[in-house]
Amino acid sequence: MKIDHSQPLEYSTEQNRFNILGFWIFLGAEIMLFATLFTSYFVYENRTGSGPTGAEIFEITPVLFETFVLLTSSFTIGLAIHAMRINRPKAMLGFLGITLALGAIFLGIEIYEFIHYYHVGATLQTSGFTANLLTTLGTHGAHVTFGLFWGIMIMIQIIKRGLTPATANKSFIFSLYWHFLDVVWIFIFSFIYLKGMM
Amino acid sequence: MEFFERFAVPHPSPLIYASMVAIGLVVIAIIAGITYFKKWGYLWDEWLTTVDHKRIGIMYIISALLMLFRGGADAVMMRFQTSMPENTFLDAQHYNEVFTTHGIVMIFFMAMPFIIGLMNFVVPLQIGARDVAFPRLNALSFWLFFAGAMLFNISFVVGGSPDAGWTNYYPLASNEFSPSVGVNYYNWALQISGIGTLMSGINFVVTILKMRAPGMKLMKMPMFTWSALITNIIIVFAFPVLTIALLMGTFDRQFGTNFFTSVNGGMDMMWANLFWIWGHPEVYILILPAFGIYSEIISTFSQRNLYGYTSMVGSMVIISLLSFLVWVHHFFTMGHGALTNSIFSITTMAIAVPTGIKIFNWLLTMWRGKITFTVPMLYSVAFIPLFTIGGVTGVMLAMASADYQYHNTMFLVAHFHNVIIPGVVFAVLAGFTYWWPKMFGFLLNERIGKWAFWNLAIGFCFAFFPMYITGLDGQARRMYTYSEATGFGPLNMLSFFGAGLMAIGFVLIVYNVYYSFRYAPRNVGDDPWNARSLEWATHNPVPEYNFAVTPEVKSSQAFWDQKKHGHSLFNKEYEEIHMPNKSGVPFIMGGLFFVFGFSFVFSIWIGVILSLLAIFACMTYRSFEQDHGYHIPVKEIKETEEKFGGADK
Numbered sequence: 001m002k003i004d005h006s007q008p009l010e011y012s013t014e015q016n017r018f019n020i021l022g023f024w025i026f027l028g029a030e031i032m033l034f035a036t037l038f039t040s041y042f043v044y045e046n047r048t049g050s051g052p053t054g055a056e057i058f059e060i061t062p063v064l065f066e067t068f069v070l071l072t073s074s075f076t077i078g079l080a081i082h083a084m085r086i087n088r089p090k091a092m093l094g095f096l097g098i099t100l101a102l103g104a105i106f107l108g109i110e111i112y113e114f115i116h117y118y119h120v121g122a123t124l125q126t127s128g129f130t131a132n133l134l135t136t137l138g139t140h141g142a143h144v145t146f147g148l149f150w151g152i153m154i155m156i157q158i159i160k161r162g163l164t165p166a167t168a169n170k171s172f173i174f175s176l177y178w179h180f181l182d183v184v185w186i187f188i189f190s191f192i193y194l195k196g197m198m
Numbered sequence: 199m200e201f202f203e204r205f206a207v208p209h210p211s212p213l214i215y216a217s218m219v220a221i222g223l224v225v226i227a228i229i230a231g232i233t234y235f236k237k238w239g240y241l242w243d244e245w246l247t248t249v250d251h252k253r254i255g256i257m258y259i260i261s262a263l264l265m266l267f268r269g270g271a272d273a274v275m276m277r278f279q280t281s282m283p284e285n286t287f288l289d290a291q292h293y294n295e296v297f298t299t300h301g302i303v304m305i306f307f308m309a310m311p312f313i314i315g316l317m318n319f320v321v322p323l324q325i326g327a328r329d330v331a332f333p334r335l336n337a338l339s340f341w342l343f344f345a346g347a348m349l350f351n352i353s354f355v356v357g358g359s360p361d362a363g364w365t366n367y368y369p370l371a372s373n374e375f376s377p378s379v380g381v382n383y384y385n386w387a388l389q390i391s392g393i394g395t396l397m398s399g400i401n402f403v404v405t406i407l408k409m410r411a412p413g414m415k416l417m418k419m420p421m422f423t424w425s426a427l428i429t430n431i432i433i434v435f436a437f438p439v440l441t442i443a444l445l446m447g448t449f450d451r452q453f454g455t456n457f458f459t460s461v462n463g464g465m466d467m468m469w470a471n472l473f474w475i476w477g478h479p480e481v482y483i484l485i486l487p488a489f490g491i492y493s494e495i496i497s498t499f500s501q502r503n504l505y506g507y508t509s510m511v512g513s514m515v516i517i518s519l520l521s522f523l524v525w526v527h528h529f530f531t532m533g534h535g536a537l538t539n540s541i542f543s544i545t546t547m548a549i550a551v552p553t554g555i556k557i558f559n560w561l562l563t564m565w566r567g568k569i570t571f572t573v574p575m576l577y578s579v580a581f582i583p584l585f586t587i588g589g590v591t592g593v594m595l596a597m598a599s600a601d602y603q604y605h606n607t608m609f610l611v612a613h614f615h616n617v618i619i620p621g622v623v624f625a626v627l628a629g630f631t632y633w634w635p636k637m638f639g640f641l642l643n644e645r646i647g648k649w650a651f652w653n654l655a656i657g658f659c660f661a662f663f664p665m666y667i668t669g670l671d672g673q674a675r676r677m678y679t680y681s682e683a684t685g686f687g688p689l690n691m692l693s694f695f696g697a698g699l700m701a702i703g704f705v706l707i708v709y710n711v712y713y714s715f716r717y718a719p720r721n722v723g724d725d726p727w728n729a730r731s732l733e734w735a736t737h738n739p740v741p742e743y744n745f746a747v748t749p750e751v752k753s754s755q756a757f758w759d760q761k762k763h764g765h766s767l768f769n770k771e772y773e774e775i776h777m778p779n780k781s782g783v784p785f786i787m788g789g790l791f792f793v794f795g796f797s798f799v800f801s802i803w804i805g806v807i808l809s810l811l812a813i814f815a816c817m818t819y820r821s822f823e824q825d826h827g828y829h830i831p832v833k834e835i836k837e838t839e840e841k842f843g844g845a846d847k
Contacts, residue, residue, distance in 0.1 A: 018331040022404045025434055029396060033438035036475075040442070040457075040468065047463030049456065124455050128463030131455040135446070149814075153821045166824070 008085060009168035016169040023173045027180050034184050037136040041192065044128040051127035054196030057120050059113075063193050066109045067185065073102035074182040077175045084171055089163050093155060096171070099178065100151045103144055110141050133192065140188060143181050150174060204800055208358045208378045209291045218355045247780040249333035251318050252740055254340050256637060258315025259630065261344060263708070265307040268351065270704055272300035274697050277661070281694035283682040293678030294361040295354065295380070301364025302384065305480070306391060307347040309618070312626040313487045314343075314398055317426045320633055321402060323733035323740065324420045326411025326749045331404040333778040334820075339394040339401065341788025346391025349795045353383040357800065360384040363676065365473060365528075366447070368458035368466040373451055379799050385448045386795035392437050392444070399433030402426055411732070413751040417511070420731040420754050421497075421504055424511050425490025428518045429483050435522070436479035443472035452801060467532065474525035482521040484618070486514055488625030489556060492578045495632055496560050498729045499575035500567025503755055506559040513552030520549050530598045531605045539598035546596035553589060557582060572727070573647035577628035580655045581620045588616030591666070606676075609669025612662045619658050627654075627707065635726050639739040640718040646710040653703030660696025664689035724842075730758040735767055737842040743775045743830055746839050775830040787816050 003012050011017055045054070080095035114134070117123070122130045154174055158167050207214055232238055245253060275296050279288045288296065322330055330336050353359045358378035362371035371381045406427045410419065419427075446457040447469065456464035497504040504510065526534065526542040560582060569575065591613040595604050604610055634642050665673075668686045680686050724738050735757045736745050749767040752759055759765040790812045797805030 018404050018408055021408060022331060022400050025400045025403050029400070029434045029438050032435050033442060036439045036442040036472065040446075040472070043465070043468060044457075044463060047465065049462030049464075051462065124449070124453060126456075126462065128456045128459075128465060131446075131449065131457055135449065135455075150821075153818060157822065170821075 003165060009163060009165055010084075010172035012165045012168075016165055019169055019173060020176075023176055027176065030180060034136075034139070034187070037132070037139060038187065038191065041132045041136050044132040045196075047128040049127035049129075051130055052120065052122050054129070054133070054192070057117055057122045058193055058197050059116065060193075060197065062109050062113050062116075063189065066106050066113075067189050069102050069106045069109070070182055070185050073099045073106070074179055076102065077178045081172060081175045084163060084168055087163065089158060092163075092171070093158060096151060096155050096158075100148055100155075103148050103151070103178075107141065107144055107148070110137070110144075113137075136192065137188065140181065140184055143177075143184075147174070147178060147181065150177075204379065205356050207355065209289075209295075211289075211292060213292075214354060221355060242782070243780075246785045247337075247782045249329075249337045249778050249780050249784075250742060251322050251330050251333065251336060252637070252742075254336055255315045255317075255319030257340060258311045258318060258343070261347060262308050262312035262315060262626070265303050265311070265347060266704065269300050269303040269308050270701060272296045272303065274701055276300065277690075277694040277697035279678060280680070281691045283684070283687045284679050288678060290678045291361065294363075294676070295359035297676055298360050298363050298366075298380075299350075299354065302350065302360070302388075304618075305364065305484075306388060307343075307350065309484050309622050309626070310391075310395065311343055311347075312630075313429075313484060313622070314339075314395070316491070316626065316629045316633065317398075317402060317429075317487060319637065320629075320733055321423050321426050322405065322409070323636070323736065323744060324423045324731055325406060325409060325414060326732055326745055326751065327405065327409040328744050328775065329778060330401050331409060332401050334781055334784065335397050335401055337781070337784035338787060339398040341784045342394030342397070342791055343391045345788040345792040345795065346387045346389075346394065349390065349792055349799075350383060350387035352796075353380060353387075357383070365477070366469070367473075368447070368450070368469045369460060371447065371451075371469075372459065381447070382451060382799040385444045385451070386798050389441065389444045389448075390791050390795050392440055395433060396437045396441075399430040399437065402430040403434065406430075411749045411751045411756075414732075414756075417508070418751065418754045420733075421493035421507070421510060422487070422490035422731075425486045425493075425514060428514050429486045432479045432483050432486075432518050432521060436476050436483070439472055440476035443469060443476065446472075448798075452798075467529075470529050470532065471525065474528045475522070477528070478525045479518075479521045482517055484622045486517065488622045489514065491625045491629040491632075492560060492581060493563075494731065495574045495578045495628055496563050498632075498727055499570050499572055499578075500564045501728065502563055502567040503730070503758075504559070505562040505565075506555070507754065509555055510559055513555045516552045517549060520545055520552075524549065527596060527598075527601075530601045543596055543598045547593055550589060550593050557586060572631075573642070573644055573651055574628040574632040576648065576651045576655075577624040577631075580651075581624050581628075584620035584624075584655075584658070585617060588613060588620065591616060604669065606674055607669035608665040608673045608675055611675045612665035612669060615658075615662045615665075619662070624654075632727065633733075635722055635738045636733060636740055638715075639722070640714060640720050641722055641726055642710050642714045643718060646706055646713060650703045650706035650710060653699045653706060657696045657699025657701075657703055661693050661700060662696070664692045664696075725757075725761075730755040732756045732767075735760065741838050741842070743777065743835070746772060746775075746835050772832045772835050774832060775835065776827055777830060778827045779825050781825075783816055783820060787813060790816065 002014065005012065011020065076095045077099040080092045080099060083089075083092035083095060114137075117130070117134070122133075124131055124134050151174055154167065154170050157170070161167055232241060245257065248254065275288065276293070279285050279293060318330070318336065322328070358380045360366065360371075360376070360380035360383055361378075362376050362381055362384075366381065366384055369375060371384075406419070406423060446455070449455040450457050450459065450464075456462045458464055458466045458469045460466060493504055493510060523545045524542060526538060527546045530539050530542070560578075571579070591609070595601055595610065595613055631642050631647060668689050669675075671684075671686070673680065673684070673686050722738065724736070725734050726738070727734075731754065732749060732751065735749060745768075747768040747770045749756065750769055751767070752765055756765075756767060760767050790809050794806060794809035794813065797803070797809060
């Protein structure tokens with residue numbers, strides 16, 4: 001394996017560069033995935049049948065908390081990658097830990113939110129609108145859940161193996177994934193919650 | 199007992215029981231055969247665990263040929279059923295199941311894997327690479343496709359086939375109108391193989407963008423590689439739409455949601471829209487690589503370089519963009535306004551322009567060329583007029599107002615078979631024959647190949663041209679029978695005759711493989727076709743490392759340059775070659791996905807959870823695995839190269 005020291009660690013081998021480009025292309029596919037969900041959501045937004053509308057069930061407080069928590073986690077994973085670039089693995093692990101903790105808090109609030117929807121009679125089966133809402137939120141939430149496990153594995157590998165081209169590459173790709181989930185959440189916040197509450 | 203009743207076939211017939219017995223016997227025969235010849239170790243080491251793009255490509259092609267047999271058997275059954283008025287060979291329900299599985303098998307499990315198989319084999323060789331960018335992922339793609347294909351193929355003996363057409367429109371596909379588990383099979387078989395296809399797409403985009411030989415700029419890539427690049431970009435952007443549509447369908451059928459229902463805000467038209475937003479690009483995922491194959495073959499056997507290289511690339515890019523803008527033309531009659539229909543009419547007709555450019559480019563490539571009519575060239579030459587007829591009838595269908603007349607008739611069936619068979623099927627058969635010596639080191643027999651070609655080409659004309667006439671006369675598609683008074687009988691009999699000729703053509707192709715394995719001369723050299731592009735610059739069959747030395751390239755016809763203009767491709771000394779290790783994990787994951795899909799189809803949640811956990815365990819294993827591959831030493835490369843006769847390459 002040839003290591004190119006003029007590049008940052010995560011770009012230093014050919015395979016690493018392939019991995020990063022491949023992941024960007026994967027994110028392109030993910031954009032299509034969420035774009036499909038959003039498009040469907042807009043189509044079904046007012047097709048509430050006998051169920052509640054968005055304005056009737058959305059609560060601003062938990063949503064705001066979710067937003068703050070997730071946006072902060074995007075900032076902390078940026079710090080983690082910065083720490084990686086200046087070769088401070090301990091700081092990096094700290095920031096990664098904070099990121100994942102914030103992700104877990106986000107997920108906790110989202111679960112609370114889902115329980116709330118269940119109690120006010122907005123379940124997956126209620127209407128075309130609720131099915132789309134919960135599928136879109138659920139797909140995002142499933143991505144966050146997957147990210148939590150993935151992030152933990154990367155942390156274990158950094159602890160065991162230190163900062164190598166391989167672990168740096170994985171961390172960088174994980175940070176792309178995490179930022180992407182944040183971007184999706186911004187769309188969810190603006191075009192599902194805010195639009196729905198107006 | 200209730201638990202087991204779900205696995206019973208809802209509409210059994212002697213044919214299905216016979217198939218069950220046949221499947222059982224074949225499986226036993228295969229297992230016994232492998233055990234008797236002591237090939238389990240060989241199978242596992244050389245094939246099931248391989249990450250070599252060439253072997254994965256060959257496995258794709260073998261699977262595609264098997265599926266061609268399955269889909270072809272469905273086709274012959276349909277043609278036989280409709281060959282006579284009021285025939286009772288199949289009843290309405292079975293006919294529904296047969297045309298549904300015919301469509302799905304042919305598109306997803308025959309055409310797609312055949313194309314991806316050829317891409318797998320050829321693209322890395324054409325760009326001078328050692329493998330694809332992610333060899334392990336490539337193996338996983340194949341095994342996911344294979345798991346999906348097997349899941350789909352057991353449907354008709356365990357629980358029942360899907361019966362709502364390959365387009366699976368709701369509400370027909372809902373629990374109310376399709377109560378068996380058939381549509382669940384549809385959802386999960388396509389979902390699993392679709393994930394594999396998406397991974398292939400990402401893999402090939404990275405491979406083509408990042409792994410080209412020194413000197414091979416984008417505009418110096420061979421045309422098949424260009425078509426593969428564009429196709430894989432379409433895959434990446436089209437398949438996620440299918441993922442979501444299938445997920446919604448699954449939720450509707452298995453969790454009682456209201457996506458595609460007609461109550462509580464559900465909307466059945468949403469399925470048609472999502473399906474075709476994926477489905478129309480899918481058509482171009484099939485046809486663009488076929489165009490690439492024809493470009494290679496026509497140029498090789500005319501002994502001229504490809505006419506209008508830049509316009510070939512440009513027209514493919516335009517087709518790929520337009521492919522996302524035409525989906526509504528699949529349901530003009532389902533109640534949009536005149537404006538919507540007009541817009542989609544125009545975008546649809548616009549596709550004829552870049553396609554026409556390509557047709558003229560191929561004709562001009564042959565103009566004053568020294569044409570040799572080998573089997574691949576015969577397919578390509580037959581493709582041009584037949585495909586043009588299919589294209590012209592496509593423009594007829596594109597006119598929204600006229601489409602009210604053609605819609606849902608045999609005219610439509612004739613049209614899309616007219617583009618898919620000469621377009622895609624002829625292309626993959628031509629490519630299969632053309633690149634065969636690269637895979638196995640000898641040629642397929644030309645004489646048998648020509649017999650197969652003429653049977654297929656003439657059979658095609660007999661099978662599908664009559665449908666244009668019966669369609670215009672009003673014969674509806676997907677109807678299992680018709681009365682004698684309609685007068686459709688004789689033309690449908692002619693169709694059945696054509697289907698028979700095509701079946702003979704297929705048998706001849708399989709026989710040709712057997713015959714050539716036994717009798718074909720082995721000393722065909724490295725360049726049996728007097729070819730032009732880079733894949734022919736290495737040996738036949740290709741050694742595992744592809745090229746002993748990385749080639750340096752000056753044009754899209756690097757090998758021709760070397761032969762005719764004295765450009766030397768290989769200027770470096772031998773160096774150690776880094777190769778990826780093989781792995782059994784992709785195969786195991788394929789098996790787990792099969793269990794997952796099967797459990798989900800029957801709502802066996804314990805199986806779903808356990809297989810999902812096992813899949814995550816495999817991913818965890820992969821995450822922690824440290825696999826740096828291995829190196830082939832210079833000495834071994836030298837020995838291999840000398841064995842192939844000549845250390846100069």
